[in-house]
């Protein structure tokens with residue numbers, strides 16, 4: 001069994017403890033990137049949305065907030081999946097409910113982000129087309 005590392009919060013060297021906490025958070029991010037295809041797709045879409053916001057002169061702040069909500073929910077979903085797999089290796093209706101509800105949180109956030117994103121980007125796209133005389 002893997003050795004449980006000394007807790008960073010109990011490290012008497014404050015700065016070293018904080019840096020170790022960041023290190024563990026980075027390991028969590030790397031785990032999500034490696035193991036979750038959906039997380040990787042969402043990161044690519046986030047990069048695309050930010051690039052589009054830059055090209056279309058759309059305020060990046062609401063775009064960043066939408067990205068923040070979807071990615072953090074996906075990370076929490078990944079964490080919950082790991083806990084469920086650890087605590088319920090066999091099939092159990094409550095394990096299913098936990099995983100499905102957690103996945104539903106990501107789905108709801110993604111759909112709402114899509115609607116808000118359309119509200120942000122479509123007028124900017126229409127404006128660009130109007131500028132180039134493609135639409136009256």
Ligand SMILES: Nc1ncnc2c1ncn2[C@@H]1O[C@H](COP(=O)(O)OP(=O)(O)OP(=O)(O)O)[C@@H](O)[C@H]1O
Nearest residue numbers: 036038081088089090091092093095096099100103
């Ligand atoms: N221990 C379990 N007991 C009952 N049903 C489960 C259990 N584990 C998974 N499931 C069901 O299988 C589905 C798929 O589970 P899985 O662990 O593959 O995660 P996932 O939803 O595919 O997530 P991801 O693709 O993001 O890793 C769950 O949403 C749930 O409905």
